[in-house]
Amino acid sequence: MKIKLSFRLNGESITLATEPLKRLLDLLRDQLELTGTKEGCGEGECGACAVLIDDRLMNACLVPAAVLEGKNIITIEGYRTTAQFKILKSCFEKAGAVQCGFCTPGMLLAAEALLRQKPKPTAEEVRAGLAGNLCRCTGYNMIVEAVLLAAKEGEGLWSTPVGL
Amino acid sequence: MVNACRPLSLEEALVMRSREATTVFAGGSDLMVRYRQWSGVTPDFSGTVLFVGHLPELQRLDREKDTWKIGAACTITQILQAQGIPDHLKLPLLSMASPSIRNVATLGGNICNASPAGDTLPMLYALDARLTLQSRDNARTVAIADFITGPGKTILAADEILTEITIPPGDWPRVYYKKAGTRRANSISKVTFYAVARFDGDRIADIRMAFGAAAPTVVRNPAAEALLQNIDKNQVPAWLETLTTHYADALRPIDDLRSTGKYRQQTALRILAHFLRRELA
Amino acid sequence: MRNISEAIKRFDFDEKIEGRAQYAADLKDRQMLYVKTLRSEKARAKIMSIKYPPLSPGYFIVDYRDIPGENRLPLVFEDQPFLAVDRVNYIGEPILLVVGPVKKKILAIMQEIRVDYQELTPILNIAEARQRQEDFIFEGKSCFVEYEYEKGDITEVKKKAWRVVEDEFRTGYQEQAYLETQAIVAAVEDQRITVCGSIQCPYYIKEALRQALGWPEERIRVKQLPTGGGFGGKEEFPSLVAVHAALAALKAHKPVQLVYDRQEDISCSTKRHPAVIRLKSYLDDRQRITGREIEVMTDAGAYAGLSSVVLQRMIFSVGGVYNIENLKIRGQAYATNNVVSGAFRGFGGPQAFFAMEMHMENIARALHMEALALKRGYFLRKGDTSTTGGKLQSDIKLAEIVEKIDKISGYSRKRRDYDAADGGFRGIGCSVFFHGCGFTGSGEQEIIKPKVRLRKYRDNTVQICVSSSEIGQGCLTTLRKIVAQVLEIPVEQVQYDYPDSDICPDSGPTVASRTVMIVGKLLYDCARKVKARWQEGEFTVDQAYVYPGHLQWDNEHFRGNAYPEYSWGANVVEVAVDPLTYEVKVLGTWAVYDIGTPIDEKIVKGQIDGGMAQGLGYGCLEVLESHGGRLRQNNFTNYAIPTAVDFPATESGLIDNPYEYGPFGARGLGELSLVGAAPALAAAVQQAIGRRVRQIPLTPEYIMELMDDED
Structure with a gap:
């Protein structure tokens, strides 16, 4: 059984036919060939597949296609065109927050969701906001530093829409 | 062959439910894992999946006088962000799962899962939450303690949907919650304890205590709570032994891959003792 | 000149943060088939028979009979088969592979395969292994290896001791838990096989393929792709995965992708020793x-x-x-x-x-x-x-x-x-x-014999050719810095891509905290030679490891x-x-x-x-x-x-x-x-x-x- 589905993806309207229970993760990676969203566990535990759906952070492995009707989805492929990304990228570079890179796209979207909620977070709030995104390389410290730095350097930016 | 139905109203959902065997899908944070297959293969639900997460009738989240009415499909995040939501409702939710899971997991889902380790359950038991179960032709209200009958088991009938959770009024100046998990965030509970109390001067006017992950269902012991009723809070330690005995018999924790029955039992009782000795007084 | 310790931007930074880095599971190809591994359900058993279902066209089962070369993983001891023959020794041991275009159908085929086991008494921990008197797993003994060495005179010390302090400690398993699971892509073309993926040691894989396929080296190419963490878990284990993928590609005559699910990965990949x-x-x-x-x-x-x-x-x-x-x-x-x-x-x-x-x-x-x-x-x-x-x-x-x-x-x-x-x-x-x-010991000299290569081009760029893999630890950046510093050129003038065995000599595996110290030093020495010939235009310099004269090692004692x-x-x-x-x-x-x-x-x-x-x-x-x-x-x-x-x-x-x-x-x-x-x-x-x-x-x-x- 396939259903017809319309939603916004990275600023563009999309209509497609798919199985209702197909995971958004598979939809993105297999059907739409957007492979920036990674699969680390398939169980919602690692956050490598985190995307934004209506501004909320969700794991694409837990979201079936059927619930996407009318939603606004942002993946790393869209997010990387935004002003917010530019700041986070520069701060991730300054802090040295990327190693193997597999958690990075999900981590960035978690950082975006967090900064949108708390534009001036404490270190503790940053950690809590990233708690669903596993990283095995960095021990998180440099990622936390990067997000704190982004809050400072991008002040004001997280109260404006991402523009997608 | 998997069918899926995304009704536009609760009524439509209930009609669907009355006609065939369906799996009710609210947030999906549990179901999508339970039925997952290989990456790239659509999860293997059998029968018809009935999506209800989007239904406005299940999204209510408001206070009528001092009674909280929470739609079953409200996500944990929605509840945490609701205007005026009291601390005693927030506390267990804050340490539940991770931000991205809290954004999809629903209160109704956590209840219907009926996991002994369900993080919202001790709170709901302690607060005497009532559940509205609706079918096409009927609606009934049951206490949460009567709703969950065992691990993964509830009295929800095949044609019913849990629509609303009602939290009776209660002003709880003392709230205590302790969770032991596999790590500090995004972890499954090994044992949890939730308690609320209200005082009349130094006397305990009302007290509720509930244990999670320590038995097939949440453990609450009204008889033990009654013992503390009207007791001066400074006298509580004297009752510790009696209470410990009460609860020690009721706790029936298991060994599993996350912890041991012995740890769960002892930790639950240690937390109880700490609460009565230090947190209550 | 710049202080070498001063941090620079990582060369893999942009593609990773932008989500453009293509890991093995990201490679898509219309032709591509998928592979799933059927594994032992028993800790120790004889395989009495395997019943295969009839297969639709385009689907294949690969088992030990499809291995043209030797069915032995080339490591220190060659005791491990790539695919089980008639017995299994652990839960999760690979028995056969199912290959095909539609994953759902592959799962259905897996469901229909019946393996008939005759269970044997397993040895489940160290204590049981020590008690066991017969029916061993390995060459009629309870240990794979047993070592002993002494320094000074312990017997004399014991005689004179006034006090003894004794302890016994235990440690558990640990899983590497790299965020990217094991993942390999393989394709056969023009009599050659190319295997790409999430790996630490391209030449270990090349050797495993040589052994499994029985092919000469020239027909085997191994390339590393961006790798989502290794921590040792992608040292020797991917050799098994790579051979499986290669066997599947060979049988199906199509490119294949073999990516583990997390549960599969944790259940059957290697762990830290308890x-x-x-x-x-x-x-x-x-x-x-x-x-x-x-x-x-x-x-x-x-x-x-x-x-x-x-x-x-x-x-x-x-x-x-x-x-x-x-x-x-x-x-x-x-x-x-x-x-x-x-x-x-x-x-x-x-x-x-x-x-x-x-x-x-x-x-x-x-x-x-x-x-x-x-x-x-x-x-x-x-x-x-x-x-x-x-x-x-x-x-x-x-x-x-x-x-x-x-x-x-x-x-x-x-x-x-x-x-x-x-x-x-x-x-x-x-x-x-x-x-x-x-x-x-003298493993660098005796076993690895690492070699590095620098290629200098007319435009004054220099290419690093080594088999060292970037697994997040930053070698695409650190090794470039070393070479640039010796040559006194901007680091951007130094090229270094994920290793490809067609281009890079074997500078050894990316293990043992050796990449900067050993491979980096070889590149340092090599770069000095390049520097001496800088005016020559285009040329290549190789540098081989020489065991330092101040060291000595007797591996027997x-x-x-x-x-x-x-x-x-x-x-x-x-x-x-x-x-x-x-x-x-x-x-x-x-x-x-x-x-x-x-x-x-x-x-x-x-x-x-x-x-x-x-x-x-x-x-x-x-x-x-x-x-x-x-x-x-x-x-x-x-x-x-x-x-x-x-x-x-x-x-x-x-x-x-x-x-x-x-x-x-x-x-x-x-x-x-x-x-x-x-x-x-x-x-x-x-x-x-x-x-x-x-x-x-x-x-x-x-x-x-x-x-x-x-x-």
Whole structure:
């Protein structure tokens, strides 16, 4: 059984036919060939597949296609065109927050969701906001530093829409 | 062959439910894992999946006088962000799962899962939450303690949907919650304890205590709570032994891959003792 | 000229942060088929028969009969088949592969395959292996290997001993838990096979393919793709995955993708060895430690894998950073019907240092001394000999290291305070440790024979050709920096891509903390030759490893320099134990290292922080148990690796002590940063609870047992 589905993806309207229970993760990676969203566990535990759906952070492995009707989805492929990304990228570079890179796209979207909620977070709030995104390389410290730095350097930016 | 139905109203959902065997899908944070297959293969639900997460009738989240009415499909995040939501409702939710899971997991889902380790359950038991179960032709209200009958088991009938959770009024100046998990965030509970109390001067006017992950269902012991009723809070330690005995018999924790029955039992009782000795007084 | 330690932007940064990096699972091809592995459900059994269902066109089953070459994984011992023939030795052992275009159909085929087993009595742990008298797994004996070596005269020491302090410690499994699971893509074209994927050691895979296919080298190409973490888990294990993918591609005549699910990955890939370590220290009438006897036992699992080499590193590390004249050290790697144990960052070091550092804690307590004060009295110094009698030829700045860590952490003061506040459930611990850099013994010379190549082009760019893989640790950046610095050219002028065996000579595997120190030094030397010929236009220079004249090693008797060089460090961990739940809360972590010259301070910090978290996870969070040969925790829900909230930031420092034979004075780092975390944590917990800690991980359940035992 396939259903017809319309939603916004990275600023563009999309209509497609798919199985209702197909995971958004598979939809993105297999059907739409957007492979920036990674699969680390398939169980919602690692956050490598985190995307934004209506501004909320969700794991694409837990979201079936059927619930996407009318939603606004942002993946790393869209997010990387935004002003917010530019700041986070520069701060991730300054802090040295990327190693193997597999958690990075999900981590960035978690950082975006967090900064949108708390534009001036404490270190503790940053950690809590990233708690669903596993990283095995960095021990998180440099990622936390990067997000704190982004809050400072991008002040004001997280109260404006991402523009997608 | 998997069918899926995304009704536009609760009524439509209930009609669907009355006609065939369906799996009710609210947030999906549990179901999508339970039925997952290989990456790239659509999860293997059998029968018809009935999506209800989007239904406005299940999204209510408001206070009528001092009674909280929470739609079953409200996500944990929605509840945490609701205007005026009291601390005693927030506390267990804050340490539940991770931000991205809290954004999809629903209160109704956590209840219907009926996991002994369900993080919202001790709170709901302690607060005497009532559940509205609706079918096409009927609606009934049951206490949460009567709703969950065992691990993964509830009295929800095949044609019913849990629509609303009602939290009776209660002003709880003392709230205590302790969770032991596999790590500090995004972890499954090994044992949890939730308690609320209200005082009349130094006397305990009302007290509720509930244990999670320590038995097939949440453990609450009204008889033990009654013992503390009207007791001066400074006298509580004297009752510790009696209470410990009460609860020690009721706790029936298991060994599993996350912890041991012995740890769960002892930790639950240690937390109880700490609460009565230090947190209550 | 720029200071080489100054951090620069990583060369893999942009493509990773933008989500453009193409990992193996990201490669899409209309032609591509998928592969799923059918695995043993039994810990030990004979395969009596396998019933295959009829297959639709386009679907294939690959089993051992499809292996044109030898069905033996080429490692130290060739005991492990690529695909089981008539028996299985662990749950998860690969038996056959199902290949086809539609994943759902592949699963349906898997469901229909019937394997008929005749179960045999399995050996499920070290104790059972030691008791077993017959029906062994490996060559009629209970161990894959058994080692013993001595220094000085332990018999004499025992005779004169006034006091003996004894301990036994246990350590558990640890899963690497790289975020990207095992993943390989393979394709056959023009009589050649190309295998790409998530790997640490391209040439290990090339050798495995050569053996499995029976093809000459020229027909085999191995390329690394961006790799989502390795930690040793992509050292030897991917050889198995790569051969499977190659066999599938060969049979189907189409490109194939073989990507593990997380559960599959945790259930059947290699793990850190569980170990039992017994230590006995002999003290004389002046309370001086005069000798030790140490015995190390590991659970190697069902096949030998790298267990012999891991055991060697364990017995060469277990003496710790102390100069004790008389030693007898033994080790056994037991064959069991558990999942195969293998390489994991630290490679035997974490178990060894946990045991030795806790043993020193206990000796100090017995002597009513502070542990660090006791340790200082025995620190190795330049000119001393190691446990294997090799002369230590570089400056060893352990005293400076512990002085610095004491200063930044407040260790001594807190240690005293927590001792005084008995029952406060707080503690602080300090570990002191080393990691041998490069292959054990003369392995660099005898086994690896690394070779690097630089190609200089007319436009004055220089290409690095090495097989060193970027697994997150930053070698695409650090090795470029080394070459650019020698050539005095901008680092952007140096090219270095993920290794491709068609282009790169075998500079050895990306393991053993050898990439910067060994490969980097070869590139350093090579670059100097390039520099001398800079005006020549386009040319190529190769540089091969030469075993340094100041080292010597007797591999039969384990005498001499067990490692080309060592890196040194100390960790301090401060904890509070929750008196209700017995959960360990880490309050602070500190680290000071002597890694010679840091090649890039940011990359170095990344290694320090990441190693600390992984080591603390090993010490208190990561529970992985085998029951009946099956790992109970097989997903990220139940196998709990640290999240961002579990541990606080690490405060770290470096000691300036350039290494004469390293590139710009650099030593190894990658593994060192994991080794000392668990022992420092365990010492802190021991102080906090006032009970003897005898095993890791320090779960609340274990701490409760300790509290109950001695109450």
